Amino acid sequence: MSRCIVTGAAGFIGSHLSEALIARGHDVIGIDAFIPYYPRSFKENNLSGLRKEKAFTFHEIDLRSAALHDLVRGADVVFHLAAMAGLMKSWSDFQSYSSCNAEGTQRLLDAARDESIPHFIYVSTSSVYGKEATGPEDSLLAPFSPYGITKLAGEQLCRAYEANFGLPITILRYFSVYGPRQRPDMAYHILIRSLLQGEPFTLFGDGEQTRSNTFCADGVQATLLAFEKREQALGEVFNVGGGEIVSLNTVRAMLEELIGRKIQVDRKPARPGDQKHTSAHIEKIKGKLGYNPATSVYDGLKAQIEWQKQLA
Numbered sequence: 001m002s003r004c005i006v007t008g009a010a011g012f013i014g015s016h017l018s019e020a021l022i023a024r025g026h027d028v029i030g031i032d033a034f035i036p037y038y039p040r041s042f043k044e045n046n047l048s049g050l051r052k053e054k055a056f057t058f059h060e061i062d063l064r065s066a067a068l069h070d071l072v073r074g075a076d077v078v079f080h081l082a083a084m085a086g087l088m089k090s091w092s093d094f095q096s097y098s099s100c101n102a103e104g105t106q107r108l109l110d111a112a113r114d115e116s117i118p119h120f121i122y123v124s125t126s127s128v129y130g131k132e133a134t135g136p137e138d139s140l141l142a143p144f145s146p147y148g149i150t151k152l153a154g155e156q157l158c159r160a161y162e163a164n165f166g167l168p169i170t171i172l173r174y175f176s177v178y179g180p181r182q183r184p185d186m187a188y189h190i191l192i193r194s195l196l197q198g199e200p201f202t203l204f205g206d207g208e209q210t211r212s213n214t215f216c217a218d219g220v221q222a223t224l225l226a227f228e229k230r231e232q233a234l235g236e237v238f239n240v241g242g243g244e245i246v247s248l249n250t251v252r253a254m255l256e257e258l259i260g261r262k263i264q265v266d267r268k269p270a271r272p273g274d275q276k277h278t279s280a281h282i283e284k285i286k287g288k289l290g291y292n293p294a295t296s297v298y299d300g301l302k303a304q305i306e307w308q309k310q311l312a
């Protein structure tokens with residue numbers, strides 16, 4: 001049994017990860033500041049099952065200002081997921097992105113270094129690659145949005161703490177995660193909501209942008225593998241994606257079929273920072289950690305629809 005810190009535990013992916021850790025018999029100390037990027041009610045729902053678990057303790061604190069040393073002391077691993085996620089708002093609210101994603105990460109790394117935490121797992125993003133994210137982990141890093149730049153700053157901070165102080169780190173670059181609890185600003189969430197409520201959907205670009213969609217349980221699987229296969233994961237950076245690459249137009253057609261309704265599309269030009277193509281190159285994590293994404297986009301979307309029906 002391990003003592004695990006999960007930052008961003010009230011968020012979409014952090015809450016799934018916390019549940020999976022508890023199901024494996026670990027203790028989880030969840031941290032989240034309920035940053036009002038999207039409504040707190042979603043995050044309280046994400047936490048509702050966890051709050052009933054004896055093995056889960058929760059701290060509503062902000063990584064940018066709280067004392068962190070006492071919290072992380074004695075932990076076997078830190079999973080750092082807390083961040084300002086979503087790239088559009090990063091053009092207008094850069095201060096929140098830079099402070100949460102860079103400064104918050106630096107403060108947490110400092111505490112992890114001082115408390116000799118044996119494994120620090122940093123959750124990064126395909127956005128660090130730039131407009132296209134299609135290559136292996138050693139591809140050029142040229143982020144195309146302020147969000148990507150702040151997440152890359154987090155990666156580089158991890159590397160600086162590793163190189164200077166020997167902090168044991170692993171970096172995971174998630175590619176477009178979806179499924180139950182997906183953030184309400186994300187495209188599939190908006191598409192499903194629009195279809196269920198019979199409202200028009202604003203499509204930015206031609207819809208031919210492709211994504212390497214990662215079902216949330218597959219993202220969690222990869223994250224657990226990085227923790228459980230520590231020796232193989234230390235010092236490494238891994239892409240984490242699903243197996244299928246699909247365009248937004250294909251997903252729209254799938255959702256129309258699953259929900260049994262056509263959507264009215266309002267077309268707008270692509271937005272600054274939007275990635276055109278992502279296709280996760282996942283050979284490294286498959287080979288080194290035995291990662292095997294298991295959920296088809298069709299099944300994953302079905303699960304997300306069922307969850308969103310309960311929100312209405």
Ligand SMILES: NC(=O)c1ccc[n+]([C@@H]2O[C@H](COP(=O)([O-])OP(=O)(O)OC[C@H]3O[C@@H](n4cnc5c(N)ncnc54)[C@H](O)[C@@H]3O)[C@@H](O)[C@H]2O)c1
Binds near residue numbers: 033043104174
């Ligand atoms: N969802 C995706 O498709 C995706 C893709 C690539 C990478 N990621 C990364 O995965 C992680 C989780 O993303 P998510 O989609 O679950 O987002 P989310 O917004 O649902 O979860 C992030 C949580 O972090 C918390 N947080 C932010 N700043 C904080 C701070 N300063 N102190 C304490 N808590 C803070 C927020 O309140 C939020 O609950 C992020 O690091 C994100 O960059 C997500």
